[in-house]
Amino acid sequence: MRPFLRTLSILWLVLWLPLAQANSPEIRHWQLDNGARVYFVQTETLPIVDLRVTFDAGAARDGEQAGLARLTNSLLSQGAAGLNADELALAFESVGARYSSGSERDMAWLQLRSLTRPEALTAATDTLAMILAAPEFPEADLERQRRQMLVALQAERQSPPTIAERALYEALYGDHPYASAPQGTEDSVRALSREAVVEFHEQYYTAGNAVLAIVGDLSANEARELSERLLADLPAGDRAPQLPEPEPPEPQTVHIPYPSAQTHVLIGQLGIARGDEDYFPLYVGNHILGGSGLVSMLVHEMRERRGLSYSSYSYFVPSAERGPFILGTQVRADRTGEALEVLENLFVEFRAEGPSADRLQAAQENITGSFPLNIDSNRKIVGYVSMIGFYGLPLDHLDTFIGQVEAVTQAAIVSSFQNRLDPEHRVRILVGPEGILADEDE
Template sequence: MISRLISTTGILLSLALLTGCQGTSPLADSAAAYPQVQSLAALSKQSPVTRPLNIQSWRTAEGARVLFVAATELPMFDLRLTFAAGSSQDGKQPGIAMLTNGMLNEGIAGMDTTAIATGFENLGADFTNGAYRDMAVASLRTLSDPTKSGPALDLFARVVGQPTFPSAAFERIRNQLLTSIDYKQQDPGALAGDMLMKRLYGNHPYAHPSIGTADSLKTITPAQLRTFHQRAYTAGNAVIALTGDLTRAQAEAIAAQVSHALPKGPALPQVAQPSPPTGGITHIEFPSEQTHLLLAEQGIARRDPDYAALYLGNQILGGGGFGTRLMTEIREKRGLTYGVYSGFTPMQVPGPFTITLQTRAEMSQNTLALVQDIVRRYLAEGPTQKELDDAKREMTGSFPLSTASNSAIVAQLGMIGFYDLPLTFLDDFMKQIQDVTPEQVRTALNKHLSADRFVIVTAGPTVAQQPLPPAVERGATPLPSVPEH
């Protein structure tokens, strides 16, 4: 109680200092002493202010698309390159995209990986990279002071545009990936996830793990990485996102420098549309106490016009944590799992919609049936107006965080550029969120999902099944008494 009182006092004192109020006691009739504090009560009824983004866009001479937002609050800037160079471009060599990206900062002419890391560190700059199914990225954060940003940009351009793929580093990183694949054999969730994508996408490039397979990794050579880099890390295959303490002229110069340093070449063709999968259950036998349950369907592409309605619909079903239909029915009412989650992953072509959870092995089959029943009822009914209003309110409150920092902004710019979304996408998305109706959500969900089309993978032991415990409504169970000592 004392700590709470001190905390309250500190907050009110801070508010008084910020608003220039005068008063003798911050706890005595605070509403009267500090009338400005009354405005806090109204904040919950207002939509949070979203940071407006004046997105400017152009193309470099080599064909790279550039998206730029000036943000002069801090003396630094963020640069993010996004290439259509994810594992969907692996072809017949699964893992080559991840290996190529992982080795960008392992060596350039005259510098090994230690020298590169030291170079960025001495300039106060930060280099990061990663590869996924659709894309590969490389990012730089640096101070905008030209004495720091100039050398940092030079080093970044060489790392991304002219990596040497040294043999010793190649063997080390390949062995790390092979070790990760070995560890997967002891992880039923990882095994189930790989099987789910294989079942869901068949022979499509999304089907194989981004990390590759043990057989494919053993056949890849440094020379093949150089060839992949020359084909996939071209300026024409890149989106350059920039935000921070820069003028338009400075941003143009930086984009031109980076674009010129990349290999010359066009954008790679977009991956083909996947064929619809055949629903059904695949079981992976695994000695464990719990069973992993994974359900999936092919969902939507990133540019699908139903994205806003489906996003809200999924928040109500299982994407919003506690209070969702899946969490309420499976965890809160029956205690069958620690957590159950659902989500759409929109990609260049329809990405997966998934539902994932773990439960006791002896309850797994009936829990799976319960999940399917919850989805079936939700698709038939759609959300209630209250559920939709609550989801909108939560989304409105959290959305400003998506542009609250330079790193968040540059990630949004990269996404908008890579998926060729309108420059007004963020504003358009929030307007669509506010305007969507329960019936529109129900229609969109039924257009893209069916409780009878799920591809299902389970991983766990085969044991005798038990009936589920009865549902207990929240608040119906009395609190346990305090034990006597």
Template sequence: MSERNGLRYTLLGLGLILLIGLLTFIASRTAQAPEAAAAPSEHLESLAALEGKAPSRRTLDIQTWQTAEGAKVLFVAAPELPMFDLRLTFAAGSSQDDGVPGLAALTNAMLNEGVPGKDVSAIAEGFEGLGADFGNGAYRDMAVASLRSLSDKAQREPALKLFEQVLGQPTFPEDSLARIKNQLLAGFEYQKQNPGKLAGLQLFERLYGTHPYAHPSEGNEQTIPPISVAQLRAFHQKAYAAGNAVIALVGDLSRAEAEAMAAEVSAALPKGPALAKIAQPQEPKAGPSHIEFPSKQTHLLLAQLGIDRRDPDYAALTLGNQILGGGGFGTRLMEEVREKRGLTYGVYSGFSAMQARGPFMISLQTRAELSDGTLKLVQDLLHDYLASGPTEQELDNAKRELAGSFPLSTASNADIVGQLGAMGFYDLPLSYLEDFVAQVQALDVAQVKAAMAKHLNPDALVIVTAGPTVAQKELPPPTDKPAEQPTGVPEH
């Protein structure tokens, strides 16, 4: 089981809207690292005791070099556990589909379906027999492949050999290709019954037009059936080349062992250079569009182009969005839309910073008869926030929340290796983790307000709604105890 199975084994659950990473990020939505072993403390410390400062966390000694074939390597020694995590990140996401939507995702899904002398079952049994875990996945910007194994040579070396075969010598068997295509096609049929997914697809089409981010990573029912094994092989040869790879490695390894592993993996990949970076998108045409769908609720998506991952305002926008709608309960959107009026189960906002400008998006569901009023309320809240900025109290609270949660994103070797992969892929400085915390803590109200106002325009939103056309009702007034509570779990 693995990240790769995010495509293979959850294809019937394609109802989620892609957000950068989201996210946050997902986007970009990146990961960080476990703290070094510390002496036990006699007392627990509360966030209030931090006085706005970030909690102490492990300082990572990130080492970097380049392989002979041109792969960038980032390595952190972590001798606390007798294991290692290896993650390869390629500029091989759907933005590289080159007119064949779904090609990148299908190539990635087929990697461990067959290698010379082994079929998909033998590959799975090989990893499992060694106590190793293989994972992979494809997204808009990137494709990834990962290996987790014990660091003892008896397990490490055969696991690494199998991993190298999967990445360097996939055979793309026809029977597996037919099976995965059928799974994708079944997923596309499921999408037709999911108004949230339909709204997300239309939103990206409107937001990005002819840009490579416009189409869904998994392709569609027209583009997937004609894709051939020859196309998969050609895409693999250029996109999974060593020069197009970032190798991240964390674990119980010496520098010499890490160098040898990276060199071995790099040499097993096709030879070739890095692919060209994605161009920036054009500004979209703002305004609403509606998808008619029989449902009790209406999905509301509001978006505009945000930032790329290297934008200098990244920290300020992260903090500003934490206050607006990125922090869950206690945010302005959640307080006004859910807590005071009972209009939704949840409302969220976020920047998905990517290689090119990713989306800023606000998403929610509400009762169909209140959808017009809820949409206007959200627009007004965004307008007011951009005009007034956060309060000092909101800023202080958001800083404490980020300071408290940031170390959790480095709580395991898998988190660290994901962070290293993102840092390498997006060309972030090796000091990024420390820089981000320091930048957030140094921000003031004026800086956050200026950054949010610079990058967001409440009059330039692309809006997509999906739900039934019904007579509208006026919104209930705000109160500490709304008469109507939010509907339960969202419909889709």
């Protein structure tokens, strides 16, 4: 048995070390004459190219029409340049290309995977160019998509985690654009019009508001030609204006009655924006606190020591402006008060003292050891490159990632948690049966 294990260990090192020691992908950047920002990574492993066009056109731009950004994005491929949805889908399928799209609070995107064979790539990108610049937003498809959104919203009423998340953002952000859920509300979705969709597309789906990420087996010249051809018909436009800075909320507890045996708990406060100088200490610290699954401090305390909950976690949502920091768990309803006390006390203790040296070392080894797997495919790389371009992060972000993680100290974690997080401005959301707390904030 021992010789077998020794052989297996050697094989694992042979396979893993090249990944761990490999350089991160080199990112090249240029800006087109129409203002579009382009980021390119050349890979030569497969004859495939992945590209993603991202716009500052997420739910934070909805204004008073919640759900507008998502409805607009979902309708782009339903009809364009005289072709209906089936014809556009066939145009992609006939050359083996895959199209997808999506939107969240900060952004909306369209993504394409294609073979690099010239005739296939040209056909696929020409189809995508039509969807980008000449969508028709057919009325019948808009109504169908509206019905789908309403069905999804009705289903959310039966989902305590979704109810809790929506309530957290509303309580945490108040009048700020981040308070608006990307999926909208039933009332807001019913009120959306085709005219509003057209106006939203004209305002935000412009070259000046676009970031194009390209990853694949292309030369730099080929990537430049592709970017110019793909975005040539987009109007120049301007970048969307910067969002306002959110104000810290007053501490409060929101209890949403729900007939269940468990209480879904979220405790949130303002976290950080992308590019924050404390990002890496906070990232590593959160990995230790509640971001590493079954080995996190939260799970150890809540599950192993006290038997309160199988699932407990914490995470940051770095965004264009300060996204939330969230602690979460699900507990038996009659132990909700105890769970809240444990969660909040553990956070306060961690904020004051930070992790032990052993926990810090284990977290750094875990993060750096798994990092190569995060960039082991074109699709994963294009997601990172798109994020780097959209948020204006340094081009060497991936190249310096491991070094930045390894440089984090216990003192840096304590300092960053104390500088960026304040338990006096926390919001609690409880979704569960009546009478789960003896006293709640008004």
